[in-house]
Amino acid sequence: MQLIFEKSRPGRKGFALPEIDVPIAPGLTEKYCRKQAAPLPEVSELDVVRHFSNLSRLNFSVDTNFYPLGSCTMKYNPKFTEKACALEGFSDLHPLLPQLLGGGMLAQGSLEVLYNTERLLSEITGMHAFTTQPLAGAHGELTGVMLIAAYHKNNGERRKHIIIPDSSHGTNPASAAIAGYNVVVIPTDKDGFLDMTAYKKALSRETAAVMLTCPDTLGFFNPKIKEIADLAHGAGALMYYDGANLNAILGKCRPGDIGFDVIHLNLHKTFATPHGGGGPGAGPVGVCEKLADFLPISRVIRRSDGTFALDYHKHKSIGYIAPFYGNFGVILKAYAYILCLGRAGLIEASENAVLSANYCLSRLKDYYAPAYGKRCMHECVLSAASQLEQGVHALDISKYLIDKGFHPPTIYFPLIVKEAMMIEPTETESKETLDAFIDCLIEAALLSKSNPEALHSAPLSMPVKRLDETKAAREPNLRWQQK
Amino acid sequence: MQLIFEKSRPGRKGFALPEIDVPIAPGLTEKYCRKQAAPLPEVSELDVVRHFSNLSRLNFSVDTNFYPLGSCTMKYNPKFTEKACALEGFSDLHPLLPQLLGGGMLAQGSLEVLYNTERLLSEITGMHAFTTQPLAGAHGELTGVMLIAAYHKNNGERRKHIIIPDSSHGTNPASAAIAGYNVVVIPTDKDGFLDMTAYKKALSRETAAVMLTCPDTLGFFNPKIKEIADLAHGAGALMYYDGANLNAILGKCRPGDIGFDVIHLNLHKTFATPHGGGGPGAGPVGVCEKLADFLPISRVIRRSDGTFALDYHKHKSIGYIAPFYGNFGVILKAYAYILCLGRAGLIEASENAVLSANYCLSRLKDYYAPAYGKRCMHECVLSAASQLEQGVHALDISKYLIDKGFHPPTIYFPLIVKEAMMIEPTETESKETLDAFIDCLIEAALLSKSNPEALHSAPLSMPVKRLDETKAAREPNLRWQQK
Amino acid sequence: MNYIPHTELEKKEMLKTIGVESVDDLFKHIPAELRPKSFNIPEGKSEFEVMEHLKILSRKNATNLTDFVGGGFYDHYIPAAVDALAGRAEFYTAYTPYQPECSQGWLQAIYEYQTVICELTGLDVSNASLYDGGTALYEAAMMAVRLSGRKKIIVDSGVSLIYRTMLYAYTSNLSIEFVETPVVHGQACREDIYKHLDDKTAAVIVQNPNFFGAVDDFSDIVERVHKCGALAIASVYPVSLGMLKSPGEMGIDIATGEGQSLGIPLSFGGPYLGFIAVKKEHMRQLPGRIVGATVDKDNKRGFVLTLQAREQHIRRERATSNICSNEALCALRALIYTCLLGKSGFYELARLNYQKAEFAKVTLDKVTGVKVKRSAPTFNEFTVCLPKNADEVVCSLIDKGFACGFPLGRFYKGLDNYLLVAVTEKRTKEEIVQFANSLEAVLCS
Amino acid sequence: MNYIPHTELEKKEMLKTIGVESVDDLFKHIPAELRPKSFNIPEGKSEFEVMEHLKILSRKNATNLTDFVGGGFYDHYIPAAVDALAGRAEFYTAYTPYQPECSQGWLQAIYEYQTVICELTGLDVSNASLYDGGTALYEAAMMAVRLSGRKKIIVDSGVSLIYRTMLYAYTSNLSIEFVETPVVHGQACREDIYKHLDDKTAAVIVQNPNFFGAVDDFSDIVERVHKCGALAIASVYPVSLGMLKSPGEMGIDIATGEGQSLGIPLSFGGPYLGFIAVKKEHMRQLPGRIVGATVDKDNKRGFVLTLQAREQHIRRERATSNICSNEALCALRALIYTCLLGKSGFYELARLNYQKAEFAKVTLDKVTGVKVKRSAPTFNEFTVCLPKNADEVVCSLIDKGFACGFPLGRFYKGLDNYLLVAVTEKRTKEEIVQFANSLEAVLCS
């Protein structure tokens, strides 16, 4: 499709601003001004509406397609939470208001939302307290590791590394490194679990923390999780829980009960806030009691008279990790979702997510080799290794799925599984959708033998065929340029 | 696409209602109850969202395609008017409130919108007063003819027929007939204007009114309009103005100034309220002073203290023609549109609508025979008669346009033009869109000679090919039936 | 702000192609004396300024009244998915689906809507929509006149006065004779209806629940109506059809009604939705657009506007009705609403409304001087006899934040102390109790 | 209400295929002692009840304050088309465009957004978005450290304290040395910056306009910074770039900032939009997602995520940053906003903001005891010296319906009587005059 810049016509006007209703003052001296106006597009409002309406129709999305992207929990996002966010009282509230004398009383509604959400997340995960400030999961990881660093520093210790399984998501090692830690990687044993011997060997007084995802990124719940935690605590290390897979164990297991000290959640995964083409998300961080003092400021507190306020006087706090109180709009949607599902609804979400994932695994395991076992939690990891023998990659199978109107599963993650395909159906997809998707994958498996070319040429029904990614990296064209 | 009923699964639940929070009373006796629940679909909220999101993508619409449907004024509908309608104060107001003692004071905002809109429409059209009650253009026509009948009845006259040009829209004769009048049809002369001789001959004391569209449905402004009006008034008849084509003459000519006694407008045409797949629209009716007493009740009045009220005490009124005050949501959007464009904006709308229509006519007249002349107002009527010589109908050309992503013009209207194609570009389409559309029509004209088959087989890129309309009429299947 | 894309350069190019000097030349055939005498419209404002003006006006409306007013237009909860889906541009910026191949979205949606109306009413065929419940009743009466060739119509006075007044206004120039029969003990008076029934009767019109909220089974009346060759028309409240006997089960010939309660905002009177459903044999007399299923050249199912010969753009003055633009988007909202609730949800909705109303009856009966009329069963609306003029009571309760009901004296002589109270699923137990307490306070002050 | 489609029958069929008796069997490998100690979450509510609860909470927030508070987050008007288009499900319910062929809508939109950020900042390359202005500044600082191999960063104290505090929090475990230089006469103090500039300096960070609203031209500073091999980083307010000299024109190496003012609601702190733009030569050190143009097999243009080798899912602990989910939908809003305003509109927006602020300065200067700081030119925000503590003045003006400004004493010692006032295109002349009158009344009461 033409770029909006290629639709620009000199002199064409779009949105109109109010007339200037004040006397005209002299402008700024030239020194402070730009030479010419930024060459933004010159288009009408209809040009813009038609451009972005048609552009949107080139995307697969949860509202139009089955989107089983592993580790992303692309469940249905209820529509009413959008309406809640658009309520004038929530959408137009200035974040600095509570920092004005008397201003706090004008933000009681939003402060109560934050306070209630922190309480609910604490009870769901068994943690002592939460901060809603982190702006995505990875940001929550960085915050968590900063809390770990502050904790050890407060004990006069300067521990050097963080233990991370090789199957973990890329953000885990990146977050640890960025916060100044070395990363010690532990391999996965033949059953798909953390290699205990390597783990015991790596654990030492230099270990600041152990970062785990549970269920892990292979979709398994490690029954030895308690033992792993006890060992860590024995060495004075803290347990970090990557909460991306919480959708598997709502009401079945709480990280706080099984030895985790600091966790992050992904509201845009487990709590159904929209993924927005990559964001916004939110990564609230929960801590055990001994880490509460280090939480970022400000803290939302409830005064004796039932009103809410912001407390900035936490001398041990690691300081600001976000400009204000987190991605409020995303937090509000998660809050509304939790109130709507309630206790039974949250439990049913996990039960049906795990049921659907196991249903996919059971029907597919005879066509694609399961990475490790016959059971899984909320997502299953299959390998297209056997298809590779006919020269068919997980990538080719994904492109075939696209032609059939399905968004492909996550591929080539976790890195430790050859030609990995990670399918996370979620609890909101119907059985007939799962069956149609499974049948399509089975078709692809049969085609790999009978007619691999059909898979190599896919996709054929999309706006573009397969794109030259090497050219994009070698000759980077990262913006439009006026000829 | 599967019907929503075909996606139903017994026992599947969608939207959840609140739990009953009151003690359970005994139900109604069986005699008053239906035997079983209505067999509505049993689907989840995601099933519904995916069904209607994908269903919407099968439609051409102004926001995604050029939509030059003649006589429908498919101009861009500004987005902010939707937001105005969703304001809680407007969307949730019960229509009976002003009819409660003390209730009127709680509807002042909406009453003011109605009052202001009536004033603005009167000034735009030169009429004395307006009612916003009629729910579409045709409903406005019926209301107008009822006012005409009441007027003559009040003069003790019982006139029998209404004069209507053969080029008029089908709703004109239908409205006249339904209100109890005979219809006398006047032919169009060779220049595309009302045949004056036939007109003078038909005019008599039995003529209740003359119904005209101006500019007429051939896109011409009849300079003899004043003479036609004077003749009608001479015979004691009233002049009715079908306002569907008002977009051609905003600020250039007002029906009230040129002899019309009663008019209807189409807010969903000239004043940019969305066409909504066929509705809702609104057809406010304007009258000259002598017809004001007959207007439907209630009337919105402004009291001396500046507050607004509903006046039901109009003994000559023709009574209720709508349950309340009209399609308020549609009226509010038109009000917002008029305030936004203002004087200069309305005039520029007509100037550019006429400019664009004449541009299309000028570039196409060498390929398709113009129905009548080389100039037009806001829409131009072309004939595919010459293409018919190669067996290509206006219908075939329309289907070719669909494949190219353009919604076809109106075809086979007005009925008096052979293989008619009525193109109304409106003022909001860019020149490059007009050029692309014109080039496509020229291509079709050339193809009619070089390869008519290409046109007969179109459309090929849509969800369905050409549909069997005779089968649909002969074996009516007008609803899904549970097998 | 005028949404016009043409730049000065482009206007020049277009004028050149047309062969005129200026845009004015395109209007010069409008003689000077036909130019506007005035065009005093205020200058245009920016989107921001117009929105501020409209926000101020919207705040002049009451937004926090607890609503017990019904009268045919109800404060039901609208699931957010209705706005989200009906708000898709490909629905609301399209027009009537004249070109089927690029309108299958709308055509299939209308076909599904027609199916829902048939299933709710228990009748065979419906159309794409009419303006509202009142014009739908008028179109039904005209159908009966056309089908029977007769000119007399009996109307039970339990039918909403709003609709009766519209009926009389539309037919004032036609020689149609109307006979109104009284409501006795809250329900249609059989005796009176049968008295007027004769071979000149085209139709008998009834409403369920009637304007007093009373529920009825018209099977007996329908039998007698058919015996004398007339048609039975019923105006019905769609949410009640989740629970009440359907027109089809009663043998009604034509069912009509207002669809506002199916996911459409109250919005001070419109846009609303008129629905109509008939028996198969009367299909060709239906007014308005109808969508039918058919197949394309590859035998693939598709949908088209059909039976268009009845309509104004073909039959002109002999058309069954003059309707062109209708209430398509409101019909889509009703379709989405009913699908979201679904088979079990729609029944639960009706049951919840019924139970809340029964609780309100019991609670209001405890208020000193107040007497709930119990002569006939009701659905979610009922009549209450107050110890004083209902208008004044309503006025004082407005100050306490309640739009507590519709004073029946406005529509029925001699009922000045009577109040029509509607209770939907949105009214919580607490709101009902507070309403009774406020009534108690107002009555004894 | 749980949005789960599986019927009991379907669950049985699925369990049978899996080969287990019940769903619990799928969890039995979670040992009893690892089961939750408690799970006291209130029972689920219907959509209607949750919305009522949220409406009550939203009404506890002030909704009719006239907003003169800025501090980096501004009350600009958001055209309705931004919500309408960013609200299309095909945008907001998709995720990161990993599969290009079925995500060209998002990929092209991000490519267009990257272009807009480059055009506004005058730099060569931007990325798909960062969390907010604060984390963007931190990522810029880390880029400078990586590129220069140095560990000292000079920060002008005109940079927002919020962002400075975030910067220090993130780097507390890294051996980065920060030097804060004072603001003199409202602008960055050249003397002090040059004093600390040495071969250990990785970067100098400035902000335009600075937190006091003062506008500056940093070309001189940039020259000296480059001379000693360091990088110049500027945090900028995008709406001001409609008028002010761009970072590119000043030679700045890395421009960052908060994109909230480009069509994103204030929403009590987020979601917001962090943007970053760099020179071509520093492209491979950029954090986060980047979209690039390429061609498909038929040589047709298309877009893909590119330069992914820098990112966490490939380089893991050696990645340039840990960001995965970003603020894509907010970037889309900013793109739509800037396209709607367009080349001339964006300049007019900046001019309108500037003129309104100048009028406010003149008006407030007339208030007895109030002195507008005129030491440096400003854009749409300026500092006012009040005759008493700004906190109290702000508190009394809140009662008069004004959020009249930000008391600078909260962020800068010794400025307790100073108020930071922001004026956007939404503030009418009347509102500015009323603000001055209320201030007059409060100051002399």
Ligand SMILES: Cc1ncc(COP(=O)(O)O)c(C=O)c1O
């Ligand atoms: C297992 C896991 N951990 C962490 C993350 C990072 O979360 P976010 O994308 O919210 O930064 C993801 C995101 O996909 C993930 O799947």
Ligand SMILES: Cc1ncc(COP(=O)(O)O)c(C=O)c1O
């Ligand atoms: C010339 C003309 N008159 C009248 C009408 C009827 O208006 P409505 O569709 O609003 O009933 C139309 C509608 O298309 C029309 O084009």
